[in-house]
Amino acid sequence: MAVISLTTPITEAQIRTLKVGDTVEITGRLYTGRDAVHHRLHHGEKPPVDLAGHIIYHCGPVMVKDRDKWLCKGAGPTTSSREEPYQWEVMRDHGIRGVIGKGGMGPKTLEGCVKYGCVYLHAIGGAAQVAAQKITRVDGVDWMDLGSPEAIWHLWVEKFPCIVTMDSHGNSLHKQVFEASAAALEKLKA
Amino acid sequence: MSTATTTALQASLIELIRVTSTVLPRDVVTAVAAGKKQETAGTNAAYALDVIDCNIGLAKTTSQPLCQDTGSILVYVHTPVGYDQITFEETFIEAVKEATVKGYLRQNSVDSITGKNSGNNIGPGAPDFHFHQWREDHVEVKLMLKGGGCENVGATYTLPNAKFGGRDLKGVENAILDCVLQAQGQGCGPGILGVGIGGDRVSGMACAKEQLLRTLDDTNDDPVLSELEQRIINKANQSGIGPMGFGGKTTLMGCKIGKRNRVPASFFVSISYMCWAFRRQGITLAADGNTTKWLY
Numbered sequence: 001m002a003v004i005s006l007t008t009p010i011t012e013a014q015i016r017t018l019k020v021g022d023t024v025e026i027t028g029r030l031y032t033g034r035d036a037v038h039h040r041l042h043h044g045e046k047p048p049v050d051l052a053g054h055i056i057y058h059c060g061p062v063m064v065k066d067r068d069k070w071l072c073k074g075a076g077p078t079t080s081s082r083e084e085p086y087q088w089e090v091m092r093d094h095g096i097r098g099v100i101g102k103g104g105m106g107p108k109t110l111e112g113c114v115k116y117g118c119v120y121l122h123a124i125g126g127a128a129q130v131a132a133q134k135i136t137r138v139d140g141v142d143w144m145d146l147g148s149p150e151a152i153w154h155l156w157v158e159k160f161p162c163i164v165t166m167d168s169h170g171n172s173l174h175k176q177v178f179e180a181s182a183a184a185l186e187k188l189k190a
Numbered sequence: 191m192s193t194a195t196t197t198a199l200q201a202s203l204i205e206l207i208r209v210t211s212t213v214l215p216r217d218v219v220t221a222v223a224a225g226k227k228q229e230t231a232g233t234n235a236a237y238a239l240d241v242i243d244c245n246i247g248l249a250k251t252t253s254q255p256l257c258q259d260t261g262s263i264l265v266y267v268h269t270p271v272g273y274d275q276i277t278f279e280e281t282f283i284e285a286v287k288e289a290t291v292k293g294y295l296r297q298n299s300v301d302s303i304t305g306k307n308s309g310n311n312i313g314p315g316a317p318d319f320h321f322h323q324w325r326e327d328h329v330e331v332k333l334m335l336k337g338g339g340c341e342n343v344g345a346t347y348t349l350p351n352a353k354f355g356g357r358d359l360k361g362v363e364n365a366i367l368d369c370v371l372q373a374q375g376q377g378c379g380p381g382i383l384g385v386g387i388g389g390d391r392v393s394g395m396a397c398a399k400e401q402l403l404r405t406l407d408d409t410n411d412d413p414v415l416s417e418l419e420q421r422i423i424n425k426a427n428q429s430g431i432g433p434m435g436f437g438g439k440t441t442l443m444g445c446k447i448g449k450r451n452r453v454p455a456s457f458f459v460s461i462s463y464m465c466w467a468f469r470r471q472g473i474t475l476a477a478d479g480n481t482t483k484w485l486y
Contacts, residue, residue, distance in 0.1 A: 021234070036305065062258045064293040073293040074258035079339040079376050103339070103376035103435065124241040125339060125378035125434060126467035128258040129248035147307030148297050149258075161241075163234055163436070173234075177437050178374055181429040185371050188425045190360040 005159075009053025010097040012117035018164045020171040024121065025159040029139070030057045030100070034078055036150040037143065038086040041094070048142035048152065051094040055121070058083065058101035060149030062128070063138070070138040074128030075155070077102040080120070088112030104165055104174030113168045120166035122173075134160040191277045191479075198479030199278070203285035203331070204292075205481065210333045210471040211255045211294045214246050215486035217406040218382075218443070218468045222246065225380055225433070225440035235438025242433070242466055257378075257467040259337035260295040263317035266332040266403065266472075268324045275321050278329075282319075286311050295335075320396075332403055332472035332485065340381065340465040343373035344398075346391060347459040357457045359418060362387055363425075365459045370426045370442065375435020378465035382406065382444040383422070386460040389450030394460035401446035402464050403472075405486065410447065419445045433466075 006014065008028030018024070031049060033041075033056045041047060061075035080087075080101030087105060090096055091112040098118060099105070102125035113119060123131060137156040144151045165173040191199070214222075222242060229236040249256040263286060269275060287310045289295045299313040300306065311317070324330075347354065347365035354368060355361030366385060373381065386397030410416035422445040432438025443466065452458070472485030 023237075060258060060296065062255055062260070062293055062296040064291075071293075074255040074296070076258050078259065079342065081376060102378065103374065122434065122436075124238055124245070125375070126257040126337070126465055127241050127245035128255055129252060130241050130245045131258075132254070133248065146305070147300065147309075149307070163237070165436075173437070174374065174435060177431060177435055178371075180437075181374070181431045182371055184429050185367050185425070188367070188428060190355070190363045 008055055010055070011053070012097065015097045015117050015119055016168050018119050018167055019169070020164055020167050020173050022164040024162050024164060026055065026162065027158050027160070028156070030055055030155045030157050030160070032057045032059045032061065032151070032153040032155065034058050034060055034150060035082055036146040037152055038083045038090065040143070041090055042086045047094060049154070051090070051096050053095060053097055055098035055100055056090065056096055057155070058099065061153060063148055063153070070141065072132050072135050072138055072155070075131045075135055076128040077123040077125055077131070079103045080105050084108055091116040091118045100162055104172065110166055110170060110172050110175075113166055114170050117168050119164050119168060121162035122165040123162050131160070134158055191274050195479040196277060196281050199281050199475065200285050202473065202475060202479060202481045203282055204289055206331060206333055206471060206473050207285060207289040208253065208294045210335055210469050211260055212249045212253050213471075214256060214468065215470055217486065218466070219246060221406050221443040222466060225443060228439045229433070233438060234436035235432040235440065238433040238436055239440070255294065255296070256469060257337055257465070258296055259339065260298055261335040261337040261469070262341065263295070263311065264320070264334040264336060264399065265317050266320045266400075268322050268326070268330040270327055270329070271323050273329060279319060282317065283312055286317060328482070329475040330472065330485070331475065333470070334402060335469040337378070337465055337467065340377040340463045343369070343377035344462045345369045345372070346395065346461070349457040349459065359414070362459050363418060363421060366422050366445075366461060367425055369461045369463070370429065370431070373463055374431055377463040378467060379431065379435065380433050380440040380443045380466050382464040382468055383442065383446065384462040384464065385445065385447040387447065387449040388452035389458060389460070390456065391458060393450055394458040395462065397448045397450050398460040398462040401448045402462060402470065404446045406444040412449070415447045415449065419447050
């Protein structure tokens, strides 16, 4: 598998070249954002950082404070489908170019990817240490009032590995696998 | 309980939490390795299992959580008659607080109305204790850390159902396979199912979760359920859902089914989905609070 290197911030043109099945490695800044962050953005709160060209990582890391420094003890992806009602708005209003998570997302998000030039990147769920190894620095945190797992963590990553499972051309691996597995299980029905 | 005993007990429990969070039990490691052999090199499925395998090794050597979602803390305790459960519970709570500070556990206990995170994993219903007495002379503690991603894709079905069938093995089988279909990769497959047939909405799901305390390589004593377990695994692994829902041959690594009597009006099939990061461990304790044996 050829690996495509991406450095954040990313341009729309770069994102449009990606296709479902591509393996990518991301270097640069990632912002975590999960349930509570999306809920706030949906209610019109201004994000504390400029998200344009950036990637939102659906992740609630394990963080430990050592004097003044945050240490990341584990940071795999969380299930993305919970952000399905909100994600397209974040693409439209804040110019994000990618979302990293697990489990894939639905039709609203896929439409958002096509319309606003964005991709869904799948990390390996549960693999908190593989992900943490690629996080070389924790540069800051916002919205800590949401609690540590729900806060916006500013992570610096080097060669963070993902697979493109939803692209900006309307393709979704998740849709394909769901349809094929539903047909296979229908045939196997007792 | 003497101070010396509670001190030793707390140390034993912190170590139990550390090992559970960072080291995958042997039976699960074996199942992941078997899955890896099945998948074709160069596919997304093989890639996912390679990353999983690498993660299992890294978590163990760094002594850091396998998965950042250190989950619900489910504690199953068997005690001799007359054992002081109250002090045990208080000591376990202290162990959880310390394990959270050390980073073996994420801050994972959130008030359901205010959204406030307690910051130490303690709160109403957290941890979740299940105490039972037994006639043995020692205490046994089993611990599961069950992440929210897999917990969310569990389900309770009621039979009869027009889509799945009646109150028989066919209906049960179709309901379980629907749960696998709906879960896709969202529960971090390849998964393991705990299933409870019957009971009420609480006892059925409690039975389902207790099935997850069985090792993946055991055989169900009930031949009918044993055969059903095998059938579910075989069919699920022909679905093509695969690791992480990427497509592939390894969708389930195990299926463990128990049953409870029901009232005539109800027929529940309760399914608890466990992710590949199946954090389950157990210990037995001596009277002085020290660990005598590791169970998985």
